Amino acid sequence: QVQLVESGGGSVQAGGSLTLSCVVSGYTYTGGKCMGWFRQAPGGEREGVAAFGSFGGRTHYADSAKGRFTISRNNVTNTVYLQMNSLTPEDSAMYYCAFVGGFLCGLERQRFRYWGQGTQVTVSS
Numbered sequence: 001q002v003q004l005v006e007s008g009g010g011s012v013q014a015g016g017s018l019t020l021s022c023v024v025s026g027y028t029y030t031g032g033k034c035m036g037w038f039r040q041a042p043g044g045e046r047e048g049v050a051a052f053g054s055f056g057g058r059t060h061y062a063d064s065a066k067g068r069f070t071i072s073r074n075n076v077t078n079t080v081y082l083q084m085n086s087l088t089p090e091d092s093a094m095y096y097c098a099f100v101g102g103f104l105c106g107l108e109r110q111r112f113r114y115w116g117q118g119t120q121v122t123v124s125s
Contacts, residue, residue, distance in 0.1 A: 002026045002114040004097045009119030012087055016123070020082040022097030022116055031055075034105035035073060035080040036112060039093035039121075046096065048107025050082060055103040062107060064090075087123045094118040 008020040020037065027033070032055035040046040050071035051060040059071055070083040080097065098112035105111075 002099060004099055004114055004116035006095065006097045006116045006119040009095060009121045011122045011124065014088055014123055014125050016087050017083070017085045018087065018121060019084070020095055020097075020119060020121075022080045022082075024078045024080065024097075024099055027099070027101065029101035031101060032103035032105075034100050034102060034111065035071075036060075036098045036105075036107065037071060037080075037082045038096045038098055038109065038112075039091075040096070040118075041093040044093075046109055048109060049095070051105050051107050052080065053103075053105025055105070058105065060105065060107050084121075087121075089123045089125050092121060092123045095121050 003025050006022045034053050036051035037049045049065050052071045068086045073080045096118045097116040099114040100112045
């Protein structure tokens with residue numbers, strides 16, 4: 001059974017940085033993998049922030065994340081990271097790690113099969 005455990009959330013002032021981590025375990029896929037980060041603010045929809053596809057190593061970013069966020073992974077520790085810089089109060093949300101096996105990747109929520117429990121990010125002005 002695939003399990004995802006996020007960490008690294010917290011409170012930060014506007015302009016600050018945070019790095020989220022997600023450890024993925026229990027998968028036996030031998031093909032491609034798509035790992036992503038989503039966020040959901042209170043009363044809002046869960047939206048894709050960044051995703052990484054192992055087939056071709058392509059990354060995908062939401063417009064709001066481009067230039068400020070970076071998704072990366074460590075194959076040895078099966079960890080995917082989200083480095084977030086220049087944070088604003090609008091970035092405050094619960095952040096979720098997501099995973100699906102396969103050769104296609106993107107930011108569509110319905111694409112992903114497995115989800116973590118989330119880690120809270122709060123940015124104060």
